[in-house]
Amino acid sequence: MATISTPQSTVEATAARPAPSWLAKISVGKVAAQLALLLLVVIWTVPTAGLLISSVRDKSQLTISGWWTALTMSQGSGASTLPTSAEQVAEGGVYVLRGSVFPEGDNRTIIRFGTSINNPSAADAGETLDMNVGGSITLESDGSFEWVSQTPFEHDRARLFYIAGIPPTFTMENYYEVLTSSGIGRSFINSFTVTIPATVIPILIAAFAAYALAWMSFPFRGLLVALVVGLLVVPLQMSLIPLLRMYNGIANVTGGSSKTYLGIWLAHTGFGLPLAIYLLRNYMAGLPKEIMESARMDGASHFQIFTTMVLPLSFPALASFAIFQFLWVWNDLLVATVFLENRESQIVLTARLRELLGSRGDNWEILTAGAFVSIIVPLIVFFSLQRYFVRGLLAGSVKGG
Template sequence: MIGSSSRRSPLTFVVHLTVLFLVVLWTLPTAGLLISSLRDKDQIAVSGWWTALAPSKQNAVYRAPAPDTQVEQNGRYVITGNVFDGGTGTVSAFGNSVQTPDEFEAGETATLSDGVTMTVAENGDFTISSAEPMKGRRGERIFYTTSVPPQFTLDNYREVLSAQGLGQSFINSLTVAIPSTVIPILIAAFAAYALAWMKFPGRALLIALVVGLLVVPLQMSLIPLLRLYNDIGAQFGVSPKGYLGIWLAHTGFGLPLAIYLLRNYIAGLPREIMESARVDGASDFDIFVKIVLPLSFPALASFAIFQFLWTWNDLLVALVFLGSRDDQLVLTGRLVNLLGSRGGNWEILTASAFITIIVPLIVFFSLQRFLVRGLLAGSVKGG
């Protein structure tokens, strides 16, 4: 007989279903971006990514030949041609105004002004005829709705990767992100060890200050920080636009979370190890370098993932501290410029999104096995 302890609680299934729902909820937009990045730009403009495998309907206009090309057939004056002009497609409906491009079904005969009739077949062949000779300098406009089969292409990626200055912007982003990740980790590791294991006056106040700094919004402190940096830089002859400023800015904004995360982890390390090392004559620096740092690698990797993602995808801080010159733009700034001042080239946005996440994905999958351990360790037990 199976004991009740081996039966799964209904709450377990609820948790699993909830997790599955959240995974799908977060995966669908990413899948939509990937599919859209591989679609033809004309189809992106008229239909959603979920219709990528179905034919899409597009409205188009064709200018028929001028009346001087008309020929007389069976007592009527006729102009013929094909709206695809040598191409292929399927016409589902047509009309003679931009407001009603699908007024008539393909194959129907539409009566226009002055007794002129127009017929457009599914294959695009059209016939415009009249009992009297047609007059005018320009041909009749034919508005039609066509069914276009699914089209997938790499043109969006080619347009982004061939953009001028993209390589330099990629190097700029690496130059910003790597030091802005390493510097806060180095400073925060020393501070976290001191707050966790060293006794000194005001330690509790410093911990409370670090927690309070977690809620300071970047946007409110950015401009005062820039003014302070410019004033100090003017005294020492440091350029206000350069990598030093953006490194210091990202370090300042990343330190509160880094210290808080690492302090919780380091405080949860076994006290016996620290005491044994001190009995053997090890100093605080020796304990930190030889014991704490190797054991704290999961927490260091967890913060490195978050900090690298923030600095790599940053645009605001880079524009403020680095500048917007062509040789100073980071990758996000370069891709924003590709969209145009009015967003006219927005179809390359999806391809740009996947190009920018290549490096963060490499970093994440390289360190992800330490992520959960680093975030959860120390959440129950504190030093």
Template sequence: MNATASLRRIGLPRLFLHLSVLLICLLWLIPTAGILVTSFREAGQITASGWWTALTGAAETSAARLADPSTAKQEGSNYVISGSVFEEGKSGTVRAFGTRVAAPTEYDAGEAADIGDGETLVVNADGTYTYTKNAPFGDGRGKRVYLSIAQPPTFTLDNYRTVLTSQGIGQSFVNSLTVAVPATIIPILIAAFAAYALSWMEFPGRALIIALVVGLIVVPLQMALIPLLSMYNEIGNLFGLPSRSYAGIWLAHSAFGMPLAIYLLRNYIAGLPREIIESARVDGASDFEIFVKIILPLSFPALASFSIFQFLWTWNDLLVAMVFLGTGKDQLVLTGALNALLGSMGGKWEILTASAFITIIVPIIVFFALQRYLVRGLLAGSVKGG
């Protein structure tokens, strides 16, 4: 009865909304959790089982060869070969075994396998075996058997050591930070000044500039990339600047991010109470003082919202980085280095997952640090504007 009353109080539409949000969060979280767990596993365990078995262990299929027929001993009317399927100094738990490569788990550990021709094989869980035949064994090598061996869950940091030291990801990580941090701060500083001017300062052509900013938001990056590169090269030749530099990519990202930044910040700043601005002007404050001491502190949610978008865009960018920064080993950003790893190490999932998690860890930290301001900053100013 209480459960029914609680359900009515919550309401079915609201309950459905909560369940839908929870499902979406799980769908986003599960792949990330899989990348994280896989990045700490060894190559053999990744091949043998999925990441969801990491805490319970995995079964690895391998092959072993029994002792030579010359070691057989006669016991009554039978001839017996015995020993262990594990090499000296190694151990494990055998779950199943087989005598054919097509059926490596045909028999359970401890089960007597009737091979035919009077031959019987028993492989125990500890790896010991008894191979029996009712006639002498022929000459040749020992019989090959296939084993399903239970491996205990093990985790390692070697994947990250390999990636950060020998694969060049460490330098690419620094390159991405060098690109993303200034390319996020520069457009925010410029756009904040422009947004204040378009919100609270009267001057001719203000409405036209606002319309132009809104129109520039929809300009595709690919359409403006080549003209922007040509312009940068001409200016670089004029002033003796290098054709590939961080300054170029900072300016490119700032140019592409500026329209959205001005639009978001202008909506927010225009929605601030007019009384605060007018009171400051009556007290003799200049526009610069109003901007620094009043507008910037009150606009932090909007600044944080755009910071998330701009940082994620610049951090995950590949095209602009390759055009303005280059493709040299010391110039590659993380996305470029990871793309190169996909070609050279397509089968080494432990290296790829460690590289991928290094790539996404910084955006995750930035998002969760600023996410509480995201919705507030985006929705502010949507009802009324200056």
């Protein structure tokens, strides 16, 4: 049997070569990309988490502390009117008034108190202070007090000021108030009435246009593609007033009203078509050319190719735009305010929540719960189509023909 000998120098060089370190396998670019992605997740998640926590906090706590203090005891000031002299009792040669600054069942805790609004933290809980109308008062941490005087009480009104600790309190009252408010159910239906057609109509029109721009030859095709790309950067606000004037002109001629569901469907269709055509056209242009040529050789028309082959293959791009359009229309307030009347039969969910908030924003805790009520449907749509979202979005963003 023949033997293979290895030179000693080769063996020594191999043995001296250090084993590859796991640090050497790490790509700096990959780590940077992962950190950037983590940062974006944090930027989006933290405000959403804060909104969710605020939506289940007690109203009184929302006004005095931020959501990040939800698990700690917060502090708030208060005042209580003390009993009048008619309620005094004589005990052991002194006159006493007893009671509590908190209603029964209140779980607050007294931290400091005072006899003047200018100094509500003059003493700690359990200490004694002299009252301006006579006698001295002791306020315990549970809110109970004892006011003692050597002479009969003669006051008509006296107040005690305090700083109380409020333990973490979570409740569903904000959601209950939103869901039981008058007109919420009807507003949900109105939002569906606006959103579903305003999502389906631009998809149908854009699919036909995208196929024509991708696979049909006709004059000025390149110019039309450039025009679609240019329309992507036109701000929606620039076209609102001209579009509304056009609707009003048509309404004056026909004798009807411009603020109808048909009007807002057409408005959302016009605003959504550039992005829809751009995404779908780029996706369809990247489909295998051999499939189209084989279908034409078999005698298939453009319409048959489009309906039987291109549409099924383009479902990821269709789903991506459907998510974008649905989220945009469902959360829209500006277009709905301009193109719909502010009446019960047409007001959408976003406009209803704005009314619940109030003109001065005093009841802003309603907004936190209302925000999560309004995103229930978009979340269902997104998670239902999420497996197609990235694939269709990347295809529409990267490919081009």
